[in-house]
Amino acid sequence: MDGHAGGPVMTGTSSLAAPRSVAELADIVRDARAAVQRLRVVAGGTWSDAGTPASRIRADATPVSLRELRGVVAYVPGDLTLTVRAGTTLAELDAICAEHNQWCTLTPWGGNHGTVGATFATATNGPLARALGRPRDIALGLEFVDGLATTVRGGGRVVKNVAGFDLTRLLVGSFGALGVITEVTVRLRARPAVDRTWIVACEPGAAADIRRGAITPLAVEPLSAASAAALNAEVGALLVRFAGNAALVSAAERMLRALGSLTECEASAWSLVRETNAPVRSIEQDALALPLARRIKERFDPAAILNPGVLGESA
Numbered sequence: 311m312d313g314h315a316g317g318p319v320m321t322g323t324s325s326l327a328a329p330r331s332v333a334e335l336a337d338i339v340r341d342a343r344a345a346v347q348r349l350r351v352v353a354g355g356t357w358s359d360a361g362t363p364a365s366r367i368r369a370d371a372t373p374v375s376l377r378e379l380r381g382v383v384a385y386v387p388g389d390l391t392l393t394v395r396a397g398t399t400l401a402e403l404d405a406i407c408a409e410h411n412q413w414c415t416l417t418p419w420g421g422n423h424g425t426v427g428a429t430f431a432t433a434t435n436g437p438l439a440r441a442l443g444r445p446r447d448i449a450l451g452l453e454f455v456d457g458l459a460t461t462v463r464g465g466g467r468v469v470k471n472v473a474g475f476d477l478t479r480l481l482v483g484s485f486g487a488l489g490v491i492t493e494v495t496v497r498l499r500a501r502p503a504v505d506r507t508w509i510v511a512c513e514p515g516a517a518a519d520i521r522r523g524a525i526t527p528l529a530v531e532p533l534s535a536a537s538a539a540a541l542n543a544e545v546g547a548l549l550v551r552f553a554g555n556a557a558l559v560s561a562a563e564r565m566l567r568a569l570g571s572l573t574e575c576e577a578s579a580w581s582l583v584r585e586t587n588a589p590v591r592s593i594e595q596d597a598l599a600l601p602l603a604r605r606i607k608e609r610f611d612p613a614a615i616l617n618p619g620v621l622g623e624s625a
Contacts, residue, residue, distance in 0.1 A: 328375040332453070332461055332492050338374055339490070339615070340459035348618045349374050351486040353397050353425040363432075363485050363593045366619045376427055376490070382406060383493055390498040391450060396427025396491045403496075412498045415442040421585040427491045433483030436584060437529035437551075440521075446482045448497050454481055454489035457611025462489065480606070485593055486617040488610040502553035506563070507577055509533070509541060510548040512570030517548055519569065525562045528553050529580070536586040541579055549575075549583055595622035 329335040342349050350371035380397035387410040394403060401422040407413050418424065418434035428434075430452065433445050451465025454477075464477025481489055505528075510516065517530050528551040538545045552562040566572055598604050598621050607614070607621070614623065 326373045326375055328378050330378045332379070332455065335374070335376075335379070335490060335492065336455050336459045336461055339455055339457065342372070342615050343457065343459060343613045346613060346615070347372060348615050351376065351431075351490050351617055353377060353428050354399065354423055363620050364617075366595070366622065367617050368619045371618055374490070376425070376492070379427075379492055380425075384495075385410075387412060387498075390500070391495060392498055393451075393493055393495040394426055395493045396425060396430075398426045400424055400426065400429065407498060408501075411501050413501050414448065414496050414498055416445065416448050416496065417580070417584065418445075419584050419587065421581055426494055426496075430482045430494050431484065431486050431491050437531050437580060441526060441528050442499070443497075446479050449478050449482055449494055450497050451495040452478050452481055452491055453493045454491045456489040457613055457616050461492075465495065483593075485620045487607065487621050488616070490616065502555075504556050504559045505551070505553040505577065506559055507549065507551045507575055507579055508563070508566060509543045509573040509575055509579075510550050510566055510570050511544055511573075512548060514546070516569050520548070520550060520566070523562075523565055525552065525558060525565060527551060527562070531583055531587065533583070534587050537583045540582050540586065541575065543573070549579060551577075551580065593621065597621040598623050 327338050329338060348368055348371040350367050350373045352373050353376045376397040378397060379395040381395055383393040383395060385392045403414055403426060404422065415438045416429060417436040417438050418429050419436050430445050430449055435444050453463045455461050462477065481491060517532060520527055520530050531549045533543055533545060533547050533549055535545050538547060550566060552559050598607060
């Protein structure tokens with residue numbers, strides 16, 4: 311097929327297209343559908359290790375990189391909303407929000423090397439998900455290119471949803487098998503006045519006590535052997551984070567001291583734990599077993615060219 315301005319000619323599995331616009335991506339999908347050429351959507355590659363759903367994608371699928379689709383589309387600090395392109399890294403997202411003393415609580419397992427698009431495509435949670443929301447809760451809307459090469463918007467920045475689906479919730483966690491996410495609008499929060507983290511050496515079961523306490527923590531995570539070694543802590547100790555005003559966080563500290571000994575540490579400890587404790591988001595190998603799931607796949611990608619195999623479908 312012909313090359314596009316966004317990348318080299320796609321002549322085999324070793325080639326790589328990197329569209330610089332949504333229109334170029336749609337052209338690539340349209341040509342691939344016409345040629346029954348399967349596509350593998352990639353960005354940072356941080357969710358593609360062996361044993362992950364992405365590792366099931368057919369080997370003959372041609373890679374299409376979203377690395378050039380990055381940056382801010384719209385930012386309204388007063389509304390606490392930000393729209394970014396899918397190839398934007400989580401580190402870049404954090405830096406953008408920090409300029410306005412805001413933050414996006416999208417802090418998934420695996421660290422800040424991954425991209426916004428992949429995080430939502432895989433619905434990867436992180437330590438803050440229990441208290442501040444999962445990717446589906448944080449996403450206000452998104453844009454994607456489906457297997458028909460149609461550019462579709464769902465949720466925020468949209469006139470209406472189509473086909474009777476809540477498109478944002480449908481695409482989040484679909485592993486790129488229904489459409490290629492090109493931009494996401496996220497819900498932001500003001501950064502708390504006080505944000506502190508402690509390592510708590512305590513008895514087994516203390517994590518549940520902390521979560522059920524009178525003051526809700528932002529995160530509570532038992533340390534794995536790798537995380538404990540990196541933080542010079544005991545395996546099984548808890549990394550605990552509280553945020554809010556000074557009085558609230560001081561009260562939380564007193565509550566923790568009643569459970570065990572405390573060692574305060576930098577917020578960067580959470581980045582380390584996200585990298586070393588990273589459980590991989592999974593999806594059933596027979597995800598298309600239900601008739602409804604098959605109908606949805608057929609509606610958005612009838613030629614089955616997007617990330618073929620990731621849902622467990624046969625070759």
